[in-house]
Structure formats: structure tokens, C-alpha cells
Amino acid sequence: MVEHRRFGNLLPHLILLAGVAIVAFPVYLAVIASTHDNTVIANGQMPLYPGTHGLETYWNTIVSGTGRTTRAPVGGMMLNSLIMALGIAFGKIAISIISAYAIVFFSFPFRMAAFWTIFITLMLPVEVRIFPTYKITSDLSMLDSYAGLILPLIASATATLLFRQFFMTVPKELVEASKIDGAGPIRFFFDTLLPLSVTNIAALFVILFIYGWNQYLWPLLITTRDDMQTIVIGIKKIIDVHDALTEWQVAMATAVLAMLPPVAVVVLMQRLFVKGLIETEK
Amino acid sequence: MANVTLRDVRKTYPSGFEAIKGIGIEVGDGQFCVLVGPSGCGKSTLLRMVAGLETLTGGEIDIGGRIVNQVEPAERDIAMVFQNYALYPHMSVYNNMAYGLRNRGMAKPEIDTRVQEAARILEIGPMLERKPGQLSGGQRQRVAMGRAIVRQPKVFLFDEPLSNLDAKLRIAMRVEIRKLQRRLGTTSIYVTHDQLEAMTLADILVVMNGGQVEQIGNPLHIYQKPATTFVASFIGAPPMNLMPLGSDEITSQLEAVSGEAGILGIRPEDFLISNEAVPGGIALELTVEAIERVGAETFIYGARRHDKGGLAVRPGELPPGEVIVRIPGAVAPAIGERIRAIAPREKLHLFSADGRRRIEF
Numbered sequence: 001m002v003e004h005r006r007f008g009n010l011l012p013h014l015i016l017l018a019g020v021a022i023v024a025f026p027v028y029l030a031v032i033a034s035t036h037d038n039t040v041i042a043n044g045q046m047p048l049y050p051g052t053h054g055l056e057t058y059w060n061t062i063v064s065g066t067g068r069t070t071r072a073p074v075g076g077m078m079l080n081s082l083i084m085a086l087g088i089a090f091g092k093i094a095i096s097i098i099s100a101y102a103i104v105f106f107s108f109p110f111r112m113a114a115f116w117t118i119f120i121t122l123m124l125p126v127e128v129r130i131f132p133t134y135k136i137t138s139d140l141s142m143l144d145s146y147a148g149l150i151l152p153l154i155a156s157a158t159a160t161l162l163f164r165q166f167f168m169t170v171p172k173e174l175v176e177a178s179k180i181d182g183a184g185p186i187r188f189f190f191d192t193l194l195p196l197s198v199t200n201i202a203a204l205f206v207i208l209f210i211y212g213w214n215q216y217l218w219p220l221l222i223t224t225r226d227d228m229q230t231i232v233i234g235i236k237k238i239i240d241v242h243d244a245l246t247e248w249q250v251a252m253a254t255a256v257l258a259m260l261p262p263v264a265v266v267v268l269m270q271r272l273f274v275k276g277l278i279e280t281e282k
Numbered sequence: 283m284a285n286v287t288l289r290d291v292r293k294t295y296p297s298g299f300e301a302i303k304g305i306g307i308e309v310g311d312g313q314f315c316v317l318v319g320p321s322g323c324g325k326s327t328l329l330r331m332v333a334g335l336e337t338l339t340g341g342e343i344d345i346g347g348r349i350v351n352q353v354e355p356a357e358r359d360i361a362m363v364f365q366n367y368a369l370y371p372h373m374s375v376y377n378n379m380a381y382g383l384r385n386r387g388m389a390k391p392e393i394d395t396r397v398q399e400a401a402r403i404l405e406i407g408p409m410l411e412r413k414p415g416q417l418s419g420g421q422r423q424r425v426a427m428g429r430a431i432v433r434q435p436k437v438f439l440f441d442e443p444l445s446n447l448d449a450k451l452r453i454a455m456r457v458e459i460r461k462l463q464r465r466l467g468t469t470s471i472y473v474t475h476d477q478l479e480a481m482t483l484a485d486i487l488v489v490m491n492g493g494q495v496e497q498i499g500n501p502l503h504i505y506q507k508p509a510t511t512f513v514a515s516f517i518g519a520p521p522m523n524l525m526p527l528g529s530d531e532i533t534s535q536l537e538a539v540s541g542e543a544g545i546l547g548i549r550p551e552d553f554l555i556s557n558e559a560v561p562g563g564i565a566l567e568l569t570v571e572a573i574e575r576v577g578a579e580t581f582i583y584g585a586r587r588h589d590k591g592g593l594a595v596r597p598g599e600l601p602p603g604e605v606i607v608r609i610p611g612a613v614a615p616a617i618g619e620r621i622r623a624i625a626p627r628e629k630l631h632l633f634s635a636d637g638r639r640r641i642e643f
Contacts, residue, residue, distance in 0.1 A: 173368035176335050181382035181429075182356035191381070195372040 027259070034058070034253035041248040053249065061253040074254050077231040080149075081213055082261065084230060087150035088212030089205050096156050097197065100163035101189060105175065115164075122157040126218050137222060144228045149219055153212070159204055166200050167193070202272035210262045231258045284346030284359075284436035284469055285311050286332065292340030293327060293493075301327045303493040304341070309486060312467045314460070316501075318480035319490035320516070325473045326441055328490075332471060333362050333439050346436050356385075361430035362439040365446060367422045369414040369429075375401075376410040379428045393432075400428040403462070420451045427459070431466070438463070440472040444479065456482060477517050481505065489513045511637030514547050520581060520606045522547045522631070535564055536630075543643070544635025550581065550608035552629035555621050562627035568605055570619045580614045582607040584621065 029048075033041055036051035062075040102108075103115050126133060133152045142148030170193070178188040219230045229237070235258060238251045266273070286309040293302040301324045309315040317325040330336040332343055334355035342349050350358050361382075369378050376397055383393045401407045404424040414422055423443065430438055443459070444452045460483055463470050474480055480487055480501065487501040489512075497509040501517075508514035508522070515521040525532055525546045532546060548564065559565075568584030584605050607623050615621050632641040 171366060171368060173364040173366055174370070176330075176333075176355075177362070177364060177368040177370075177429075179335065179355045180333065180360065180362050182385035183381075187385065192370055192372075 030252045030255050034249055034256055036249055038245065038247055038249050042245060057249045057253050058257075061250050061257070072226040072229065072234075074231060074234055074257055076227055077229050077234040078257060078261075080146075080228060081230040081232065081258075083146055084149045084215065084219070085209050085212035085261070087146065088153050088215075089208040091150060091154035092156040092159050092208050093201055093204055095154060096159035097163050097194075097201070100160050100167055101193065103160075104164055104167040105185070118157050118160050120157075121155065126153060130217070130221070134221060143222050144225050148222050149215075149228075149230075153215065153218060156208070159208065162200065162204060163197070166197065170196065199272050199275045202269050202275075206265055206269050206273050209265050213258075213262055234258075285309065285344070286315075286346075286437055286469055286471065287344040288328075288332070288341065289344070290341040291328065291331060291338060291343060293324075293331060293336065294339045301493050302331070305490075305493075305495050306341075307486075307488055307495070307498060309469055309471060312469055313485040314463055314470045314472065314483055315486045315488060316472045316474060316480045316484035317488045317490055318474055318477060318516070319496075321475055323490045324493040325475075325490050329439055329441055329471060329473045332437070333360055334358050359436040360439055361433045361435040361437075362441065363426045363430050363443045365442040367414070367426040367446075369422060369425055371414055374411050374413060375406060375417070375425050375428075378414065378425055379432050382429065382433055396432040396434070397428075400431045403431065404428050419447050420455065423447060423455060427462070431462075436469065438468050438470040440470065442474055443472075444474075445476070452479075459483065477519060481517065487517075489516060491516075507640065508547075508631065509640050511545055511547065511633050514631060514633070518549060520550050520608070522549050523605045524633075524637075525586075525605075526635075532564060532566075542634055543632040543641050545633040545637055547631035547633060548605075548625045548629065550606040552625050553607040553609075553623040554625070555582075555607065555609060555615075556624050557622055558624065560624045560626055563625055564630060565622055565624045566605060568607070568621050568623055570615050570617050570621060571604070573614050573617060575612050575614065577612065578610070580609050580612055582609065582614060582621070584623070 032048060032050055033046060034057055035054035036046055037053050040046055040051065061073070062078075063073050099118060103111060103118075137143060137148050137152055140148075142151070174192065175188065178192055183191060214232060215230070216232050220233055223229055223233070231254065235251060235254050238254055239246055241247075286307075288305055288307045291302055291305045292300075294300050305328060307315065317328060319325045327336060331338055332345075334350065334353060338351055343351060345358060345360070370381065373381065379397045379400060380393050383396065397410070398407075401410055404427060406421060406424050406428060409417060409421060409425075414425065417425065423446075426443065440459070444455055447455060456479055459472075472479075472483060474483075484501045486498065487504050488498050489496045489504065491512050496516075497504055497513045504513060505517055508517060511524055515524060525548075527536070527544055527546055536543075536546070546564070553566075566584075566586060568582075568586060570582055571585050572583040574581040574583075584607060586603050586605060605623070607621075632643055633639060634641060
């Protein structure tokens with residue numbers, strides 16, 4: 001299949017490059033826009049090369065906020081988003097790995113019923129159960145709190161199913177060898193199962209972190225205080241200002257900042273992520 | 283060091299399937315007991331019951347004078363070697379061996395002494411820091427053995443430990459396991475479906491079929507005096523020739539034989555190709571159908587003339603009317619040739635018609 005076709009390879013590459021350009025151009029535009037003065041952007045003549053106000057804009061956006069509006073600094077929003085995303089990712093992993101462990105390695109009455117109950121929750125994402133969830137969160141006075149942001153999103157059927165599939169490939173003899181080696185269920189979990197799951201956990205972490213970071217509807221509902229806002233909501237608020245000119249350069253800087261952590265997570269964990277999705281040897 | 287005694291051990295699954303139908307075995311201190319049988323005969327289940335990985339639904343298991351029916355696997359003072367080795371993939375070889383000792387709260391220097399000693403015996407010293415994934419099949423097998431040795435248990439349990447190895451390595455490891463067991467003097471129970479492994483390793487051989495014991499005893503004794511047709515055809519390769527007794531040439535040659543006898547058995551190597559008379563023995567006229575030369579010996583597959591069949595063919599048994607003759611050397615008759623195979627009276631085996639009972643004569 002090795003063929004040297006000088007022009008034959010050119011066309012696929014052009015198509016791919018065009019695809020990359022289409023995806024990357026808006027991102028590039030956001031970065032460029034965040035370095036220009038707002039007047040330049042607002043009069044519709046924004047150039048495609050970087051401007052000179054970059055540092056100033058990012059400083060304003062992250063740390064100080066702006067005097068003309070009631071906008072809070074984005075630094076706090078990023079911290080909120082980070083806490084929420086990490087809380088959701090780790091919480092989901094912790095809960096789902098434990099429930100998968102129970103379902104796969106223990107036989108107890110109504111085990112399959114428990115499994116199917118978890119499975120059925122796939123049909124009930126937050127959007128579907130939003131009113132009852134809001135009511136409960138509010139009754140527990142968790143509005144405007146990290147617990148309120150994180151806990152209702154933390155149960156995950158998807159992650160449980162993924163761990164279940166992985167656990168079912170763990171040889172039965174490994175469990176038995178552990179038993180003979182004197183390791184009880186908790187030891188087996190921490191000494192053997194958890195180390196074997198590291199790549200799976202990493203892959204899930206990437207997916208769940210981004211899921212948590214991108215949450216919009218739920219934080220919008222339950223946060224009212226400015227200091228509890230997440231960055232995704234922050235963008236929306238910066239654009240929707242009344243009686244003033246939208247600070248486009250700040251909005252763009254916020255958008256760029258909102259993209260950075262997910263990108264960082266993907267880049268840093270890429271190797272483990274790929275391994276976790278393709279690895280078969282146990 | 284301990285005796286292992288099984289008394290009327292039974293296992294019935296909730297579905298009603300009887301996997302073990304009442305088995306009694308006594309393994310003396312330091313003896314090597316081999317459970318052999320076809321797949322599905324319950325031999326692995328029985329071993330796992332001794333290990334404590336399966337519950338009993340009847341009977342008792344006694345290890346070193348203690349009834350262990352209700353004792354956890356870790357408390358039974360046994361060590362087990364699994365067919366797929368079951369090494370912890372994320373731990374180094376050293377940690378694989380040390381894990382069970384650490385869980386028992388043994389002091390570090392003692393663990394180190396034991397692991398180093400086991401590594402020396404099994405010649406895996408240079409591999410202690412490697413992970414199981416970096417080892418060959420034979421090396422993993424050694425590590426699995428090492429994990430059993432360091433525990434210095436009362437009993438070793440082996441669940442088909444060699445079946446994942448290639449033929450040459452299997453023979454080498456077989457000899458090594460035997461030497462090791464002699465040297466350590468640890469009571470061992472070993473499960474295999476390979477009759478050659480069973481014959482060479484066992485002090486006590488237990489032939490199992492359908493959840494029951496067919497015969498227990500010294501391997502050579504079992505070979506020479508199989509108690510049932512199942513044992514006769516399972517132990518020995520190629521299997522014993524079994525021929526139904528009816529109104530044909532065989533019956534007429536066998537005088538003064540009890541009327542209960544329904545099946546005649548002759549091992550392939552007990553035949554001689556000869557035209558001599560065999561008073562009291564058997565002479566068969568055969569047409570050569572196939573020949574297998576393996577160098578030191580030759581197997582002749584011959585067909586008898588008058589056989590109408592009538593004996594059900596079970597796995598591992600010959601089709602009715604076919605007889606295997608084993609002769610030394612590579613000189614053999616041609617295909618299609620007529621030969622006369624004789625077997626002396628003392629080499630004949632007689633069984634009841636249902637094959638369940640040996641008849642002495």
C-alpha cells in the first residue's frame with residue numbers, strides 16, 4: 001500500500017488543512033480581538049493582526065474588573081469553574097468506581113436491579129429533572145454554594161458503565177489470588193483494582209472535567225451572587241450589558257481564558273487518555 | 283506440612299447440577315496428589331473447594347487435622363498456582379511475591395529473606411524488579427510458583443499450571459515442579475487433564491469422571507490394573523484397545539472366563555506381531571489401515587474383520603473394530619497388509635459389560 005503519488009497526497013492534505021482552518025479561525029479571531037481596543041472592534045474594522053492592548057485587557061479581565069460596569073473579575077469565576085469541574089470530575093469518578101466495584105465483584109440481593117436502576121438514570125440528565133433537583137437543592141439551602149453546583153451533577157451512569165465494562169475484563173483468578181494472599185475487599189480495591197484502573201480513570205477525568213467546566217444551565221439557575229459565578233456564565237453576562245457598549249475585547253479575553261483549562265487538561269493527559277481508551281492488556 | 287483429607291465432599295449448584303458427587307481422598311504428608319480427568323469432570327472445582335474459593339454443600343475438608351469448611355482461603359495456610367498465573371500486572375516480580383507476606387504483617391527483613399531465597403531456587407533473581415508484562419510465559423510461571431513458595435504453606439494447590447506453556451517448556455517445568463516439591467516436602471494437589479503429566483508427577487493419582495472418582499492409587503498400579511474402562515482408555519496414550527465380547531473370534535479364544543465379562547482390553551504395547559500360538563491369550567487378524575512412525579516406536583492402526591461394533595464410542599476411545607498396535611522401532615508392515623497380533627493371557631484386562639467394574643481372572 002506504500003505508493004509515492006506526489007499529487008495524490010496533495011488533495012487530502014488540502015482538504016484537511018481547510019478543515020483545520022475552519023475550526024481554528026474563530027479561535028484565532030477571539031485571540032486577536034482580545035488584544036485590540038474596544039473602539040477598533042466596535043467600528044467593525046478589526047484587523048487580523050495582533051493589537052497592542054493585550055496585556056492591559058487580560059489584566060483588566062482577570063484581576064480588576066471594570067469601573068463602568070458591575071462586572072466581577074474573571075479570576076474569581078475561573079476559580080469557581082475550576083472547583084466545580086474538579087469536584088464533578090473527581091466526585092463522579094469516586095462514586096461510579098465504587099458502584100461499579102459493588103456491581104461487578106459482589107453478589108448481593110437485587111444486584112441486577114441496582115445495575116438497571118443506575119442504567120436507567122442515563123435517561124434522566126439534569127435538564128429533564130431540573131425542577132425537582134432545584135427544589136431539593138434549595139430545601140437543603142445549597143443555592144449559591146459549591147456543594148449546590150457539584151452534588152446534583154455528581155452521579156454518573158456513564159462512568160459506572162465504563163468502569164463496569166473494564167472490571168468485567170479483570171481475570172477472576174486475580175481476585176482469587178488476592179483472597180489467598182490475604183487481601184480483603186478493601187485491600188483488593190486499593191492495591192490491585194485502583195492501580196489497574198489508572199489509565200481508565202485518566203481518560204474519564206478528561207471527559208468529565210470538560211463536562212463539568214462547560215456546565216451552563218445548572219450554574220445559571222442556582223447561582224445568583226456574583227462571586228459564585230462560573231466563567232461560562234460570565235461570558236454571557238459580559239456580552240449582555242445594558243445601557244453601555246459591550247466590552248468586546250474583555251468578552252473575547254474571557255472566552256480565550258475559558259478555553260485554556262480544558263485545553264491544558266487534554267494536552268497534559270493526552271498520553272494517558274489514549275492509553276486508557278485503547279489499552280487491552282491486563 | 284500436613285495431611286489433606288476429603289471426606290464425602292459434595293457440591294451441588296443452586297441450579298441442581300451436581301458437580302461433585304461425594305468424593306473421599308486422603309493425601310499423606312508431603313505427598314503429591316494429582317487429580318486428572320477430562321474437562322468438566324469437576325477436578326478444578328474440587329481443587330477450588332480445597333482452596334476455599336468454592337463452598338461445600340456436603341462433606342468435610344481436613345487440612346492438617348483442622349476442618350476448614352468454614353475457614354477463609356487466606357486462613358487455610360495454602361498457596362495456589364493458577365493456570366493463567368494471575369500475577370498482579372502493576373506490581374514488580376518482587377512485590378508480587380512479597381504481597382501476601384506483607385498482608386500478613388510479616389517483618390520486612392523476613393520478607394526479603396524469603397523472596398530472595400525463592401528467587402534463588404527458581405532462578406528469577408535478575409527479574410525481581412520487572413513487571414509481569416515484561417516476562418515470558420515460562421518466567422511468569424516461575425514467579426507464580428515463587429509467590430506460592432515464599433508463603434511456606436502447608437499445602438500447594440496447582441490448577442493446570444503448565445497448560446499455557448509450549449510443549450518443550452511444559453516438560454522442563456514438569457520435572458522442575460516435581461524436584462521442587464520433593465525438596466520442599468510440601469503436600470501438593472495438582473489438577474491436570476494431561477495423563478502424561480499425571481503419570482509422571484503423582485504419588486497418588488486420582489482419576490475423575492463426571493464428578494466422581496473412578497480410581498485412586500499409585501499411578502503405575504492404575505496403569506497396570508485400571509478399575510473401569512474409563513480409566514483404561516483415559517490413562518495411557520494411545521488408549522487401551524477395548525473390544526466387546528460377543529459371539530466372535532475373541533470370545534472363542536477366551537476360555538474359562540466368567541460370564542460377567544463383557545469387554546476385553548489390551549494395551550497397544552502389549553501386542554506382538556507374530557505367527558506363534560498363544561495358549562490362553564488372544565490372537566487377532568488385522569488389516570493394516572494406517573501407520574504412524576514417531577522414531578523410536580511405530581503405531582499400527584488395524585481393522586478387525588468380524589466386528590459389528592456395538593460398543594458406544596466415548597471421547598478418547600477407539601471406533602469399534604479398530605485396534606492400535608504399538609511396536610518398537612520403525613520397521614512396519616505396509617498399508618493393506620494382513621498381520622497377526624498376539625497378546626499373552628497375563629496382559630489381558632476384562633471388564634463388566636457396562637465398563638464400570640474390572641474382572642480378575
